Amino acid sequence: MRLSRRQFLAAGTVTGASLVLPWQLAVQRALAQVAGGTLPPGSIPKYVTPLVIPPAMPRTAKLKVRGGNKQIDYYEIAVRQFRQQILPPGLPSTTVWSYGSVTSPGSLNYPAFTIEAKWTAPVRVKWINQLIDANGHYLRHLLPIDQTLHWANPPGGPGGTDQEAFDPTPYQGPVPIVTHLHGGHSTQESDGYPEAWFLPAANNLPAGYATVGSFYAQFKAEAEALYGQPWTPGSAVFQYDNDQAAATMWYHDHTLGMTRANVYAGPAGFYLLRGGPGDEVTGVLPGPAPALGDPAGMKYYEIPIAIQDRSFNADGSLFYPDNRAFFEGLNQPPTQPYLDIPFIPDQACDGLPSDISPIFNPEFFGNTIVVNGNTWPFLEVEQRRYRFRFLNGCNSRFLLLELSNGLPFWQLGAEGGFLPAPVQLKRLLLGPAERADVIVDFTNAPVGTKIVLQNLGPDEPFGGGEPPGDFDAADPNTTGQVMQFRVVPRTSRDTSTPPDRLVLPAPPPLPQATRTRQVSLNEEDSRTVRIRTDANGNVVLDCEDGEPFGPRFALLGTVAGDAGVSLRWDDEITEHPAVGATEVWELYNFTEDAHPIHIHEITFQVLERQPLDGAARGPESWETGRKDTVIAYPGETTRVKATYDRAGLFVWHCHIVEHEDHEMMRPYRIG
């Protein structure tokens, strides 16, 4: 039996490395090269482009708060399409999307400029969808969009949005967007709810298309009443109170069923919240970070670093797969070995239609590493301490970072603010959407040293553990490298405190939990497509003796007895904490992979993890602060505790965005 990449991994997990059979080794070798577009990653020169340090996003205005003397930082930020040199000079530029201030055209960049926010000072953003051309006509998506998922579905028209469609062709219409502030403590209408998307105000929107998602009108009315600023067509006005602890946040698209493609095309940026009791560090942190009004040539010692995997074509365009065969490591017929099964809406077994989407890939691994918008950049670092805010901005890839000269990371914080104390780490594990606020001390690294930030995570789904025993590390020639640090002499005195002497503000203790919820992570194979592998290695339909084709999708749900109950995006809400309630959520992972689970609106404390048949263990040292995303390992229950303090409709989901887009997301309601 041929194993899919996922099944192979599961077999590896169960049997252990010592029992690998020869044919499995062949599969392993085949996996060593990550498939992608027509530009071979090995042909891209490394460490020729300096790291871009995203400047602070320019404000549009300062506004007075209604009935108060507080000021609001006001931004008008649009998503636009443009070309950027992501590959090194000499190679073609790439068409991407990103955010930029409409009142400062030079601010359009992938990744987006950083929004700098101050504790309790509100930030208001008018998010504008400007995915239109010079004639005001809508732009099509850069990437193939599968319409058979439960997705935004503008062609469904008003009343037919946010549903599955049965059209197997890629979507060619105007692009819906809605922005989520990841880590935000937002009112529901400002959270970027996946069904609150909006199309651009193009002058050729197709007749009959819905221009907004099913929750847009309600949230528009609520936000206009709250903030007094109208939502004009093609936009939404969100306001962020910034009343939570200082933290490394980021903003990115969250549209139902197409987040993977919207984010892969580029729109994402850092949002750094500073000040308040959560930022009261005893000692001096390395800085400064980019700020508004900085003179040219300013030196920065606090730098955000967004790591993403991408694949490219020879013409510089982004590659993202356009058919399910890619995920299976197969071809499309007639090229052998091929995947030849019926897809939605064609008939499969038992007289029933297929339930497998034709374009969608259950995960995606790029073969090139992009850091702050460039492939494999370098950064000159002085012989001093630096503060880096790492973000794993990959779609599916878990990163396991290590410095090639053995320098340690001092991790100070995670998604929800500072840890109780700095922790020294040789390796930094980051699941998709996780952040690590770290200090690296280059003081004693000799001038001229070239240090590679390496990635030892796998080029495939992560199940926990360390290489080489538990999995093969990423290809050391490509995805095993992230960026390079080049040590140069110090140009000024380093006034920062050695990391082991920093005293960090401990997160305030959470009250006793009043309720424990059991929720589940599940995976399903096809119910109507059964397959076998023929003598030529082709995977074909076999309704008589075949095995279920899979995976169809991963899901969240509840727990009954010792089994997961899978629920879909549009099933009734099952999680509704009371306003102010403190709850423990037990995340039962019944799948074969680790999933980074993100709960919107709150930050949680990771209490412990427990194998389904074993003893509990406490959180990792770097998980002892507040977090908003946690790795739930296969075959384990992960317990997280939070106070659900603000009423509203929010979501929780897996941040492998391919999973999130295809049912591994659930709404939940506070109050």
Ligand SMILES: [Cu+2]
């Ligand atoms: Cu997942």
